[in-house]
Amino acid sequence: MVSQKDKKEILELVNKQVNENLTKKVSLLATLLIILNILGLVTTYGKIKEIVINRIAEQFKEERIRKTLQTVASDKANDIMENILNPQIDGVKEEIISFENYMNNMRLSFSNEYKTLAKEVEILKARNALLLLTDKAITQGDRSAYDKVQNIYRNSKDAEVSSIARAEMLKIKAFYASTNRIKSGDVIFIDEEGRSFKNGNIPTDILLKYLIGHKEVITRAKSADLLRNRKEKDVPETLIESFKNEKNLIVLKNSIQAFERVTGYENSDVFDYEKAIKWWENNRDEYYKKIIPSER
Structure with a gap:
């Protein structure tokens, strides 16, 4: 015969097994329900999203919405131009102006330097020409050379060249005033x-x-x-x-x-x-x- 104690242990064991099975089934059922709910929500979201997208597309076709968007876009573009592009453009313009000023200053400086150099070259050429004339007048007694020096002194519009010519003319005169090459010659x-x-x-x-x-x-x-x-x-x-x-x-x-x-x-x-x-x-x-x- 089974004792009461054994019966009690057997019932407890059976209840335990039943409870464990029941718990597993309930958990499984709950999990299934959750999954089904999630799938339903996903499907519903997809349908809602599709409806919303279609509705938005329809809305964008309306003239009022289109104009509103154009206005917003225009305002946004103006805002971008005013706050972002215009300052950059102004900056570029300032840099261009600064560069143009720099180039103009460089051009002016170069022009002045060129004029100075050109004048110095012209004076140097005039000086060399006068020296050659002086040499001919002194060593060869060439009167035409002296006349040219004198003419430059009298008529040159350049004061510096005229001054050089005067110095050369005086040099020629000083030479002949103190020299007589033919004193010992006989006729x-x-x-x-x-x-x-x-x-x-x-x-x-x-x-x-x-x-x-x-x-x-x-x-x-x-x-x-x-x-x-x-x-x-x-x-x-x-x-x-x-x-x-x-x-x-x-x-x-x-x-x-x-x-x-x-x-x-x-x-x-x-x-x-x-x-x-x-x-x-x-x-x-x-x-x-x-x-x-x-x-x-």
Whole structure:
């Protein structure tokens, strides 16, 4: 026989098994219900989402909504332009203006530097040209070179170039004022009869011819120098002819000095023959009155 104690233990064991099975089934059922509810919610959400999307799409087709969106978009665009793009654009504009100002300043600076450099180059060229002319005037006695220097001094619009020309002109004058290259030279004349004449013994008319037409510079220069002692009728006029046409500076200088000695004219410049010519125009008659009557 089964004791009461054993019955009790058996019932407790059975109840325990039943309760465990029941609990598992209830849990399973609850889990299934939850899953079904979730699936239902997902399905419902999907349908609702589809309805909402379709409704929104329909709403966007309405003119009122479309205009509203356009207004909002326009306002938003304006807001973006005003708050974001415009400041950036203004910044770029300022940078462009700053760069343009920089370029203009650089251009102006370069232009000024170029003008300065160009002027310096022009002055240097003018100086070199004047130096070459001075060299020709001194070493070769080239009167045309001296005349060019004098012309630049008198007519140049550039004060600096004119100043350089004046310095070179004075250099030429100083050289000839202190130099006589032909002092030791002799002039020889042999007449048709074979008689030889030298320097001071040569007739005046021969010296005048030599002064104007002889091909040798030294002969012309010495003839002019010898004529300073010939206060005769044709001497001043021939000397003036030499002033105008002589191409050598030493001959020109000697002719002017001879004119001073013969006429009494006082020259203040080694090559200034123009004043001598004007003086002669005013004093010619007085000169002729002083010479020997037989030579008028």
